[in-house]
Amino acid sequence: MNRGKIAFGKINLNLSTIGVDEVQQPQNADASGSTGFKKIDNAKLMQRLDEVSDDLESQHIKDIMGISGFGKKSAKSFDINEQIAKARKIAQVKSVEQEIQHEEDSESDNEIIGPMPTAFKEQKDAPKFATENDEDSDENEGEDDEEDDEKMLERRIPNTHEVQMQHGSRAVLALAGDPSGARMVSGSIDYDMCFWDFAGMDASMHSFRNLQPCENYPIRGLNYSVTGDMILVVSGNSQAKVLDRDGFEKMECVKGDQYISDMARTKGHTAQLTSGCWHPFTKEEFLTAALDGTLRIWQGLRVKEQKSVIKTRAVGGLRTTPSACAYNKDATLIAAGCTDGSIQAWDTRKMFVNTTLCLRKAHQKDVEITSIVFSYLGNQIATRSNDETMKLWDLRALKEPLHTWSNLYSRYDTTDCCFSPDDRILVTGESLPKGPQVANLYFYSTKTFEEVKRIPVANSHIIKTLWHPKLNQLFVSCGNGLVKCYYDEKRSIRGAKLCVVKTHRKKKYTEMGGVSQIITPHALPMFRQEKSKSSRTKLEKERLDPVKSRRPDLPITSGQGGRVASSGGTLSSYVIRNLGLSKRVDDDQDPREAILKYAKEAEENPYWIAPAYKKTQPTPIFSESNNSGEPQSKKSKDE
Structure with missing residues (x-):
């Protein structure tokens, strides 16, 4: 074949x-x-x-x-x-x-x-040749994609519902959230610090603790540690404090010597604090900035001295004041915004002698840079200043800003900005100018630099903004003492959503009517009215009264005194008297004689035994007594 x-x-x-x-x-x-x-x-x-x-x-x-x-x-x-x-x-x-x-x-x-x-198949794999119509269609598709991205960004903003919490009546300058999203703290210019627990609050949204950690100093900044068990409190004082989760003080920084000219030789700050933050992953390390022109790194709660001192310098080596400071996410850079309008950054892996990054004239001179924030990825940095601008910078090319947003009026030197958890939106608020009636919260895209959305918040200044990455909720503090929370019903979890579903139960108050008192100093004692005493004095007086205080009987002890002595001298006399078996029996009286006193009365007026056997009782026959004294003859056994 x-x-x-x-x-x-x-x-x-x-x-x-x-x-x-x-x-x-x-x-x-x-x-x-x-x-x-x-x-x-x-x-x-x-x-x-x-x-x-x-x-x-x-x-x-x-x-x-x-x-x-x-x-x-x-x-x-x-x-x-x-x-x-x-x-x-x-x-x-x-x-x-x-x-x-x-x-x-x-x-x-x-x-x-x-x-x-x-x-x-050949028709499918054949190369496509671009034409003018195809180019137009590609441009239209690109515009459609941008519009879709803008709509998607707007949907990412959690603002379908809002809840407000009343901190007080003065401006809330500080706001911080627990990393786990269970609690939040707020501090105001009236020295108060409020603790908010979302799991324990109901729809009334009341804080469970209110205290003044720094006495008569306004709270300028609050920050939770990476573990959430400690809170850094930055006040108008020169000494920062560290509180535990429930508000009890754990550490207070040392105050420096203000008569030493070299700030590197002092043990602490000598002027008012401006900002502070925790290390991103080291538990007991934090950073503070003050008006003395230094940044100080503190490590450990037992050792109350700083670890390192960083000096901020202006042009010509003169001292300038850092108004805001921050770590990046991997803690390799420390950035500070200064009052001379400069942004300075130091590498933590090197000596803090010279700056690693320095940008002069980033903002207007002699105006505070109120906030400096790193993005979550760490490539970008955002700054907010009192010169009514907010700028976005790229750390890889820091000479010029990526974009500058203007006409953002800011009145407080703690007004900040924040990134969204995906770094696609930049959020900031404005202070209320004279003309408008409502202050707005602005959302800008970090790619197209266009305004994504604008939310009217309150008829007061907007100071702090906090977009929590775990809860996906937005917290805003205002100048009238309000703290507002914005959340999405579908995309947000826990947080304020736990409080809204809990109904508020009103407490029952007892009505008390006051009685007017007439003072008559010359009245007779029987008509004289007692003076009104304080409740504490009245309670103390009633406490001493054994009847009103219901004092129990004193214990029975040996010897004289006590309950035994009141009824006799022995325990038996006390028992007999209290059981009602007899009247008081003196110790020197013969008990037989005391009983025979009632023999005649019992014979004449029988009460217990004789009436029962009166009809059937035989007549008793008593033996005759032998008065002669001779003994009776013994009876024989037969008898």
């Missing part, structure tokens, strides 16, 4: 001769001109699939056992007819499987079932 043998070359396989036509047969064109494929019953498809799989399995066994051919000659050549038969069977299996999938998914008849035709 002559067989065609091929050693090298290309095999052109025509699928039309393999037998696919048996499975796929074109339908007659409809009236509309649409074409399709005939459907085969599931039973026939499954039967044909079993036949093909049996043939493939038997052929596979032959190949493994080497029945088809042996030797060197057969290894170098192969049979074309055999390969065509194999390809035909594989194509049949694939076509049947695709038709079964088509039946199960109930797709339309116009879809292609089986192997893709070569003409269609």
